[in-house]
Amino acid sequence: xxxxxxxxxTRTFGDVRAVDGVDLVxxxxxxxxxxxxxxxxxxxxxxxxxxxxxxxxxxxxxDDRPMTAADRQQFGYMPEERGLxxxxxxxxxxxxxxxLSGMPAAAARGSVAEHLERFGLTDRANxxxxxxxxxxxxxxxxxxxxxxxxxxxxxxxxxxxxxPAAVDAxxxxxxxxxxxxxxxxxxxxxxxxxxxxxxxxxxxxxxxxVAQGSVESLRAGGPTRYRIVTEGDAGxxxxxxxxxxxxxxxxxxxxxxxxxxxxxxLLREAVARGAVRxxxxxxxxxSEVYREVTA
Amino acid sequence: MTTTRQPERSIEPRAPIDSPQPGEPGHTTPxxxxxxxxxxxxxxxxxxxxxxxxxxxxxxxxxxxxxxxxAVMVQRGNDYRLVSTSSDVAMARSVAERATGLDDAVRVTVxxxxxxxxxxxALEQETADAWLVSGDDGWRIVGQDEVSSDLEAVATxxxxxxxxxxxxxxxGTTVEVLTRGAVLETEVLVGDLEQRDFAAAxxxxxxxxxxxxxxxxxAALAGSVVEEKESRIVEIIATKIPVRQLLAGKVAGNTALAxxxxxxxxxxxxxGLSFTSYGALLPTVTGALGWFxxxxxxxxxxxxxxxxxxxALASRNEDLQSxxxxxxxxxxxxFFGSLFLxxxxxxxxxxxxxxxxxxxxxxxxxxxxxxxxxxxxxxILLVAAGLVVLVAERLYRRxxxxxxxxxxxxxxxxxxx
Numbered sequence: 132x133x134x135x136x137x138x139x140x141t142r143t144f145g146d147v148r149a150v151d152g153v154d155l156v157x158x159x160x161x162x163x164x165x166x167x168x169x170x171x172x173x174x175x176x177x178x179x180x181x182x183x184x185x186x187x188x189x190x191x192x193x194d195d196r197p198m199t200a201a202d203r204q205q206f207g208y209m210p211e212e213r214g215l216x217x218x219x220x221x222x223x224x225x226x227x228x229x230x231l232s233g234m235p236a237a238a239a240r241g242s243v244a245e246h247l248e249r250f251g252l253t254d255r256a257n258x259x260x261x262x263x264x265x266x267x268x269x270x271x272x273x274x275x276x277x278x279x280x281x282x283x284x285x286x287x288x289x290x291x292x293x294x295p296a297a298v299d300a301x302x303x304x305x306x307x308x309x310x311x312x313x314x315x316x317x318x319x320x321x322x323x324x325x326x327x328x329x330x331x332x333x334x335x336x337x338x339x340x341v342a343q344g345s346v347e348s349l350r351a352g353g354p355t356r357y358r359i360v361t362e363g364d365a366g367x368x369x370x371x372x373x374x375x376x377x378x379x380x381x382x383x384x385x386x387x388x389x390x391x392x393x394x395x396x397l398l399r400e401a402v403a404r405g406a407v408r409x410x411x412x413x414x415x416x417x418s419e420v421y422r423e424v425t426a
Numbered sequence: 427m428t429t430t431r432q433p434e435r436s437i438e439p440r441a442p443i444d445s446p447q448p449g450e451p452g453h454t455t456p457x458x459x460x461x462x463x464x465x466x467x468x469x470x471x472x473x474x475x476x477x478x479x480x481x482x483x484x485x486x487x488x489x490x491x492x493x494x495x496x497a498v499m500v501q502r503g504n505d506y507r508l509v510s511t512s513s514d515v516a517m518a519r520s521v522a523e524r525a526t527g528l529d530d531a532v533r534v535t536v537x538x539x540x541x542x543x544x545x546x547x548a549l550e551q552e553t554a555d556a557w558l559v560s561g562d563d564g565w566r567i568v569g570q571d572e573v574s575s576d577l578e579a580v581a582t583x584x585x586x587x588x589x590x591x592x593x594x595x596x597x598g599t600t601v602e603v604l605t606r607g608a609v610l611e612t613e614v615l616v617g618d619l620e621q622r623d624f625a626a627a628x629x630x631x632x633x634x635x636x637x638x639x640x641x642x643x644x645a646a647l648a649g650s651v652v653e654e655k656e657s658r659i660v661e662i663i664a665t666k667i668p669v670r671q672l673l674a675g676k677v678a679g680n681t682a683l684a685x686x687x688x689x690x691x692x693x694x695x696x697x698g699l700s701f702t703s704y705g706a707l708l709p710t711v712t713g714a715l716g717w718f719x720x721x722x723x724x725x726x727x728x729x730x731x732x733x734x735x736x737x738a739l740a741s742r743n744e745d746l747q748s749x750x751x752x753x754x755x756x757x758x759x760x761f762f763g764s765l766f767l768x769x770x771x772x773x774x775x776x777x778x779x780x781x782x783x784x785x786x787x788x789x790x791x792x793x794x795x796x797x798x799x800x801x802x803x804x805x806i807l808l809v810a811a812g813l814v815v816l817v818a819e820r821l822y823r824r825x826x827x828x829x830x831x832x833x834x835x836x837x838x839x840x841x842x843x
Binding site: 178200203212223275 | 463467475654658661663667668
């Protein structure tokens with residue numbers, strides 16, 4: 132099964148180094164989320180992966196060998212700002228995209244009919260794209276990326292502009308494709324969504340990869356904190372040695388352990404002062420990890 | 427015991443369309459001629475485009491209408507009723523007899539009335555169109571409020587000849603003797619005057635058609651390039667096929683449509699003209715028409731490439747007017763050049779692409795080009811076309827994915843891919 136890999140991918144526009152030595156891996160069978168702020172270099176990286184832009188340095192690999200135009204022809208790609216021919220009939224232009232991907236005419240028509248049905252657009256097959264609602268145009272756009280059974284998916288902000296129901300539908304489609312063994316790379320700036328959907332994450336900041344790995348490992352790599360809930364006011368924890376207190380809110384305190392065994396000392400003190408309602412390890416949310424690595 | 431091995435393919439279950447087989451896309455094959463696919467889409471979308479169809483039908487209607495008017499003018503004869511008193515009726519009969527021989531559009535019938543009052547009456551009642559009457563020093567033709575010029579011309583000739591004939595006889599001689607040597611004929615050394623006028627009109631019509639098609643199809647081509655750029659479709663297409671193939675397909679599709687459209691207009695025009703009095707002149711221009719088609723084909727190819735570049739240099743439809751300005755100027759130049767250039771200038775420009783696309787077939791049409799000249803000019807045009815395609819391809823490829831505003835030709839040339 133194929134996987135996408137980039138090595139030292141670099142691209143400069145004028146004086147701005149938009150992408151700076153990006154190494155990333157998109158494995159088959161899972162969703163890889165590509166996150167980063169505006170101008171972090173996500174779109175430029177994806178364009179280089181798809182061969183639309185030529186890298187100044189570095190290379191893009193498919194299955195450990197340089198990716199070719201023939202490989203990319205079989206990929207499904209959704210550019211950042213979407214494009215369809217506004218005045219052409221939906222079924223006609225989808226068939227055209229299928230044929231550009233190398234499908235014979237009959238297979239392209241069959242696949243278009245099947246996908247239109249799956250997306251509930253069968254009765255709009257002969258309408259022009261410009262008569263569709265934005266949500267439906269987005270559906271047609273994703274069909275254009277899917278209909279030739281792509282060997283990989285590279286999607287730039289596939290969730291932007293979708294209503295919650297459409298977001299769920301799109302998420303199902305992507306999970307479905309990933310489950311069938313296709314590597315899927317998609318960019319998003321909605322961290323909650325990425326956290327919910329992705330198996331792996333690549334975080335980009337100022338053109339560089341600042342974190343990469345499974346969502347769990349990224350979160351585990353962050354600072355481990357503990358929460359303690361006592362019966363009375365928890366202000367006394369500030370005096371316990373070997374811990375760093377982040378926050379005290381009435382009977383709840385959020386803290387970090389600085390020395391081994393500090394947790395036991397803390398608990399002994401707490402029990403001596405009264406009942407302990409809760410003592411838990413707190414894994415930071417992705418957004419916090421993100422803030423930390425991109426800071 | 428022998429066992430036959432099943433071919434491996436047949437025991438593989440055929441993948442239903444909804445179960446993706448990533449990595450082994452069984453139902454896709456590398457495209458051999460992606461440009462043909464693009465060209466087909468260009469043609470198909472154009473053929474269902476209402477504006478395009480309407481424009482074509484209107485042009486056909488104009489051509490057909492023009493030809494029809496020419497044909498009707500030939501077919502329709504003018505019938506005149508000439509009235510005369512008994513004393514003058516012999517002359518009126520002569521006019522009637524010889525009228526059609528002098529002008530095949532004029533037919534005259536004669537009405538005989540007893541006196542002048544009857545003749546005036548006939549004019550007033552509109553039972554006659556004119557009254558032929560003799561006076562002391564000649565003849566008059568009288569109408570109620572006008573006398574048709576073709577009837578007047580026929581009557582003038584007949585009256586003059588009949589009178590001279592009578593006078594000659596009275597003088598004891600004949601008209602032949604009197605008019606011997608008194609003939610002036612107009613001749614030209616090269617070609618035939620009527621044929622030359624016809625060729626000039628034809629040349630104007632064809633140059634105009636070329637201008638119309640270049641601007642019409644060219645602007646539409648540039649517009650569709652911008653549309654793909656503006657909507658970022660081009661980004662998807664660029665991951666599927668080489669940009670060069672996209673350019674080739676768009677140019678080929680639009681060139682084919684333009685040439686077919688011009689051929690359609692040409693056929694309708696020629697077939698129509700064959701029913702008119704110009705029909706006899708048509709065989710003199712068919713060779714030139716063939717050259718027009720060949721030169722237009724190559725010329726349009728060049729111009730279509732330039733239009734595609736104009737489209738690629740723009741980022742939005744609004745930019746198109748300024749990026750396509752140089753081409754519109756060149757096309758206008760060619761059109762006016764085809765009208766006003768003559769002599770050496772015409773000869774020179776009939777070798778300079780892309781003006782040669784119109785000027786050389788024009789020279790073939792008016793007979794001023796030697797047989798080898800169109801071949802040389804066509805060869806130069808073909809070389810130029812090849813160069814333009816190469817340059818256009820680079821400019822197109824490099825500016826296509828730049829979407830920030832208008833791009834200058836120099837920026838596009840040196841832009842990284």
